[in-house]
Each structure stands twice: as structure tokens, then as C-alpha cells.
Amino acid sequence: MGMKRARVFLGIVALAGLLLGGCGEKKEGTESAESGAKQALSGKIVVDGSSTVLPISEAMGEEFQNQHPEVTVAVGKSGTGGGFKKFANGEIDITGASRPIREDEDAACKQNGIEYIEIPIAYDALAVVVNPKNTWCDSLTVSELKKIWAPEARGKITNWSQVRPGFPNKPLQLFGAGTDSGTFDYFTAAIVGEEKASRPDYTASEDDNILVQGVASNEGALGYFGVAYYVENKDRLKAVAIDDENPNNGDGAFLPTEENVLNGTYQPLSRPLFLYVNVKALERPEVRAFVLFCIEKAPQLVREVGYIPLPDKVYQLARERVEKRITGSAFGAHGSQVGVRLEDLYKIEEQGAHGTQERK
Amino acid sequence: MSHFTEAGLARWHAREHRREAIFQVVGALVVFTAMLMLAVLLTKILLDGFARLGWDFFAQSSSRFADRAGVKVALVGSFYLMILTALIAVPIGVGAAIYLEEFAKRNWWTRLIEINITNLAGVPSIIYGLLGLQVFVRTLSMDRSLIAGACTLALLILPVIITAAREGLRTVPNSLRYGSLALGATQWQTVRYTVLPVAMPSILTGVILALSRAIGETAPLLVIGAYVYLTRLPEGLTSPFTTLPVQIYDWISRPQAAFHENAAAGIIVLLALLLTLNAAAIYLRNRYQKRLAI
Numbered sequence: 001m002g003m004k005r006a007r008v009f010l011g012i013v014a015l016a017g018l019l020l021g022g023c024g025e026k027k028e029g030t031e032s033a034e035s036g037a038k039q040a041l042s043g044k045i046v047v048d049g050s051s052t053v054l055p056i057s058e059a060m061g062e063e064f065q066n067q068h069p070e071v072t073v074a075v076g077k078s079g080t081g082g083g084f085k086k087f088a089n090g091e092i093d094i095t096g097a098s099r100p101i102r103e104d105e106d107a108a109c110k111q112n113g114i115e116y117i118e119i120p121i122a123y124d125a126l127a128v129v130v131n132p133k134n135t136w137c138d139s140l141t142v143s144e145l146k147k148i149w150a151p152e153a154r155g156k157i158t159n160w161s162q163v164r165p166g167f168p169n170k171p172l173q174l175f176g177a178g179t180d181s182g183t184f185d186y187f188t189a190a191i192v193g194e195e196k197a198s199r200p201d202y203t204a205s206e207d208d209n210i211l212v213q214g215v216a217s218n219e220g221a222l223g224y225f226g227v228a229y230y231v232e233n234k235d236r237l238k239a240v241a242i243d244d245e246n247p248n249n250g251d252g253a254f255l256p257t258e259e260n261v262l263n264g265t266y267q268p269l270s271r272p273l274f275l276y277v278n279v280k281a282l283e284r285p286e287v288r289a290f291v292l293f294c295i296e297k298a299p300q301l302v303r304e305v306g307y308i309p310l311p312d313k314v315y316q317l318a319r320e321r322v323e324k325r326i327t328g329s330a331f332g333a334h335g336s337q338v339g340v341r342l343e344d345l346y347k348i349e350e351q352g353a354h355g356t357q358e359r360k
Numbered sequence: 361m362s363h364f365t366e367a368g369l370a371r372w373h374a375r376e377h378r379r380e381a382i383f384q385v386v387g388a389l390v391v392f393t394a395m396l397m398l399a400v401l402l403t404k405i406l407l408d409g410f411a412r413l414g415w416d417f418f419a420q421s422s423s424r425f426a427d428r429a430g431v432k433v434a435l436v437g438s439f440y441l442m443i444l445t446a447l448i449a450v451p452i453g454v455g456a457a458i459y460l461e462e463f464a465k466r467n468w469w470t471r472l473i474e475i476n477i478t479n480l481a482g483v484p485s486i487i488y489g490l491l492g493l494q495v496f497v498r499t500l501s502m503d504r505s506l507i508a509g510a511c512t513l514a515l516l517i518l519p520v521i522i523t524a525a526r527e528g529l530r531t532v533p534n535s536l537r538y539g540s541l542a543l544g545a546t547q548w549q550t551v552r553y554t555v556l557p558v559a560m561p562s563i564l565t566g567v568i569l570a571l572s573r574a575i576g577e578t579a580p581l582l583v584i585g586a587y588v589y590l591t592r593l594p595e596g597l598t599s600p601f602t603t604l605p606v607q608i609y610d611w612i613s614r615p616q617a618a619f620h621e622n623a624a625a626g627i628i629v630l631l632a633l634l635l636t637l638n639a640a641a642i643y644l645r646n647r648y649q650k651r652l653a654i
Binding site for chain 2: 044046048051054055057058059061062065072073074075076077078086089091206207208209226228229231232233304305306
């Protein structure tokens with residue numbers, strides 16, 4: 001009896017050993033292949049960061065692995081902030097972000113001697129949505145949104161009639177992004193004027209489907225999240241047009257359509273999404289190839305996963321940043337900035353003496 | 361008291377019977393509600409996910425296209441992780457239980473350890489994730505690997521295994537120990553040949569239930585860095601990994617309804633896995649119990 005049990009145990013150990021074995025041999029192969037850039041690429045590329053950017057990294061990884069079957073692309077989902085923490089620790093090669101890097105995150109990178117290249121990869125729009133039964137609210141101005149979402153509104157702005165004269169006496173129920181997400185950072189910066197400044201008394205969730213559910217089942221609901229979640233739930237939600245009260249960005253209110261994002265009228269809730277690449281990792285041929293692949297394939301793949309491609313000019317500038325190893329953030333590591341056109345931002349940098357180099 | 365008279369006694373009986381009847385109805389209602397909720401959940405999951413279940417679903421891994429995505433890497437990851445976790449946690453856990461029950465003197469020191477083990481069983485799993493991230497992933501530089509995940513999960517289920525194993529050892533009658541010792545066996549021989557075999561069924565049950573807890577965990581694995589997009593099977597202890605619950609968690613948060621169907625199908629697979637484990641626990645317990653009865 002005892003012998004039998006011991007044999008079963010040994011069997012399990014042996015099985016596990018077999019299953020997990022063979023790691024040593026493969027590893028060696030990887031290292032030797034890395035030395036020759038002309039040979040077939042291999043190795044492991046670790047990507048992490050924003051859950052908004054995840055579908056893009058995933059699509060890139062999938063297509064890249066199809067072309068280079070020896071390369072492993074692994075993508076994690078730690079959120080924009082969590083991704084930057086791991087990035088600054090040197091734990092990952094690339095991190096996705098739904099807002100530009102912040103000063104404290106940039107400082108953490110510097111402290112650990114990590115240099116990065118910032119690559120804008122797509123546009124996303126944040127949609128402000130209400131319940132389809134809401135007949136009164138088709139558009140909102142930024143100042144009305146600010147009145148609703150500012151920290152001072154806590155416990156005070158609780159009824160639609162307080163938002164605009166003429167709106168009915170209906171309770172206002174708010175749904176928004178969880179405080180750890182880049183979406184929260186960007187929305188607060190764009191609407192309230194300060195990153196992370198928001199009233200706390202709303203239903204917050206990192207899972208946008210919960211927010212969709214909340215808005216879809218409450219008549220007085222108002223919520224915000226990435227436009228992809230609105231597009232997939234058009235029958236249950238109604239998008240609100242946004243007026244930034246700045247005639248330079250088009251007069252009146254605009255809906256979150258691709259056209260409005262690209263022509264700059266859906267402001268201030270159009271936001272760029274980024275990949276940040278560790279410069280040291282970029283020396284590895286597979287990472288370099290992957291980054292260039294991302295920039296090259298972005299126009300097609302970004303659209304496939306529900307985002308809006310950037311103008312070609314921006315991708316071209318991004319490629320130059322990679323080739324010339326221009327490090328630092330074009331946003332000066334100040335976090336979310338609103339209403340900037342990427343073409344202008346990256347162009348200025350190209351003409352000037354590489355604006356962000358001074359930060360070194 | 362009135363029920364000392366005959367009529368009083370009858371009234372008392374009647375009242376107690378009424379109470380019993382009421383309790384039965386309430387009890388049945390509670391069970392019914394719980395079962396109904398479970399049934400609704402299961403039906404919803406089965407309806408949503410059943411169509412996605414097919415060979416493809418098991419042969420494909422992560423993809424941006426919902427219909428090309430499957431659970432292969434996640435399922436294999438869960439499987440490896442469970443074996444590794446068991447290999448780490450079971451010897452340590454059962455060993456600790458044997459030491460505490462059979463060898464250690466009962467003093468304030470062992471009582472302190474006992475209290476701490478009981479408390480550890482109640483610590484939220486994400487705390488273990490944070491611990492694992494700092495200790496295994498960073499300090500011991502295991503990276504975001506299978507072995508780091510297994511170590512973290514092993515820590516998580518250790519208190520459960522220790523507690524279950526100790527309960528099992530306690531059910532062994534002392535007369536068996538005395539008998540063995542009286543025949544001249546050493547304490548080790550007593551434990552090895554008398555106590556452990558008798559306690560085995562309940563220890564195994566505890567171990568398997570602890571492992572089924574580990575296999576359903578998401579939070580600590582996300583913290584230590586399980587990946588959500590991975591198409592390569594683990595090749596060794598240091599390989600990156602993903603697991604079924606992590607994959608389900610990712611699919612469920614996607615905007616597209618097709619991914620939600622994948623999540624439902626993934627949940628069915630996970631449920632089947634858990635049921636298999638629990639069935640194994642019951643089978644093993646019965647087998648050992650039968651052997652002992654002979």
C-alpha cells in the first residue's frame with residue numbers, strides 16, 4: 001500500500017518534470033539567435049500597461065508572432081499607472097498608456113536609469129453617455145460637465161434640473177472610471193482641469209461593462225468611458241454631443257465619431273494612446289522589429305480593434321523618434337494635456353532642438 | 361410551569377411542533393432560493409457559452425478576434441500552476457500539521473503559531489499577491505513566471521492545508537497511537553504507519569479543496585503579473601503564464617459581446633475542472649475509507 005502510494009507520488013513528480021522540462025535547451029537557442037540580427041528573430045517581448053491599449057498590443061503581438069514564430073509576445077494588463085510602475089522598475093520592455101507619462105513616473109524612470117521613447121499609436125474618444133429614455137439631454141458643454149464632475153459637486157449636484165435650466169426634475173446618477181485608470185486621469189484633466197480631481201460620490205468601476213449596465217438601466221444616469229463600449233452597446237445607450245465652447249475647434253456640440261476626432265472638433269475628449277519603449281530593450285533586435293512593426297501596422301490594426309488611426313504624418317514622426325532614439329515625452333512629462341494636436345506637438349519637437357532632450 | 365399538567369404538556373408539544381414546522385419551511389425556502397440563484401446563473405452561463413465550446417476553443421489561444429480565441433494556453437497554465445502549487449504546498453503544509461499535532465509540545469509558542477495560521481487563512485488573497493510580487497517576483501527575481509505564481513498560490517493555500525490536515529490528524533483516536541507506541545514503535549513509526557494512513561482521507565480532502573480554491577484565484581495572479589495575451593505554452597518554471605480565471609476576467613471586460621460568450625464558455629470549462637477536482641476528492645476519500653474498514 002505504502003509502496004503504491006509512493007509510486008503514485010513519484011509518478012506525479014516525474015510527470016511534472018516532463019511537462020516542465022526542456023526549458024534549458026530552448027533558452028540557449030534564444031540567446032545565440034539574439035546575437036545575429038539578420039537571423040530569424042526570437043526571444044520574449046514583455047508588454048504591459050493600460051487596459052485600453054491592450055487590444056492594440058494584442059493585435060500587434062498576434063500579427064508579429066505570425067511573421068516571427070520564434071518570438072513570444074506576452075501582454076499584461078496592469079493599467080496605465082501600474083504599467084508605468086513596472087516600466088520604471090525595468091521589469092517590462094514596453095508599456096501601453098492611455099495618457100502621457102507624468103512627472104513622478106518620469107522621475108522614477110530616471111532614478112532607475114531607464115530611458116524611454118514615446119510612441120503615439122492611436123486616437124481614442126471618451127464618450128459621455130446617457131440612458132436612451134433620456135429625451136432632454138442631447139448635448140452638454142464642458143462647463144456643464146465640470147459642474148457635474150468637479151469635487152465641489154459632491155452631494156450638491158444630484159438632479160438634472162441643476163445642470164441646465166430647463167432640464168427636468170430627475171435624479172442624476174453618475175457612472176465613471178475607477179480612480180486607478182488612465183481614463184479617469186484624462187477625463188478629470190479634460191473636464192475639471194486637474195488630473196484626478198473628481199467628485200467621489202459616483203459609481204466607479206474599472207470594468208466598463210458594469211458602467212454600461214449602470215447607464216443602460218437607470219433613466220437619470222450619466223456616464224463616461226471609451227467610445228468602443230458605446231459603439232458595442234448603441235442600442236442601450238445614447239451618446240451626448242460635447243461642446244467645448246471654443247469656436248476654434250468647431251462651433252457647437254459634436255458627437256464622438258471618427259470624423260470629429262480626426263478633424264479636431266470632438267474636443268476635449270479625444271485622447272491619444274501611447275506605447276512607451278525602454279531604450280535599452282530597443283537594442284534587442286526583436287523589440288526593435290516589433291516597435292517598427294507596431295508603427296507600420298497601426299493604421300490597419302488600430303481600426304480593426306475599434307480605435308482611430310493617427311494621421312500618417314504622426315506615425316512617420318514616431319518612426320523617426322525610434323530611429324533617432326529621441327527619448328523623453330513630447331508632453332514634457334506633465335501627464336494628460338488637452339486639446340493638443342499630435343502633428344503640431346511632434347513637429348515642433350522635430351524642428352526645435354529636440355524639446356525634451358533638456359530633461360536628461 | 362404550566363406544561364407539568366397534562367393539558368400544558370399537550371400545548372407545549374403542539375407549540376414545539378409548530379415551531380419545527382415553521383423552521384422546516386424557512387429552511388427549505390433558504391435552500392430553494394440559493395439553488396434557484398445557482399440555477400439561474402448556471403443556465404445563463406450555459407446558454408451564453410455552450411455554443412462556443414468546441415474543439416477549436418481548446419486548441420486556440422489568445423486572439424483579438426473572439427472566434428479565434430481559445431483557452432489552450434490558459435488551461436495548460438492553470439494545470440501546470442496547480443501541480444506546482446501542490447508540489448510546494450502539500451509537503452510543507454502536511455509536514456507542519458504533523459509537527460504541530462504529533463511532535464510539538466503544547467505551550468504559548470505553538471499556540472501563537474496556531475493563532476497566526478488561523479488568521480492567515482482569513483487574509484484576502486490579493487494581499488498574498490502583493491507579498492508574492494515583492495518577495496518572489498522582485499526580491500528573489502523569479503520574474504513574472506510560473507514558479508513565482510506557484511509559490512504565491514502555495515502560500516495562499518498553506519494555512520488551509522495545515523488546518524485541514526490538523527483536523528484530520530485530530531480525528532485519529534489516541535488508542536491507536538498508544539497501541540503502536542506500546543508495541544515499541546518510535547513516534548515517527550507511529551505517525552508514519554498508524555496515524556497518517558488513518559488521517560489520509562481527510563487530509564486529501566483538505567488538500568484538494570485548497571487546490572480548487574487556488575485554481576479559481578485571479579487577483580493575486582494579476583498582481584504578480586499573469587499575462588492576458590499569451591499564445592505560447594509554458595516551457596519551464598520561468599516561463600510567462602496565464603490561467604483560466606485571468607483569461608475569463610480579461611474577456612469579460614471587453615466591449616464586444618462575442619468576447620463575453622468566450623468568457624461564459626471559459627467559465628464552463630473552469631466549472632468542469634472544479635467539479636472534477638471535487639469529485640476526485642470524494643473518490644479518494646471513499647477509497648481510503650474503504651481500505652481502512654477492512
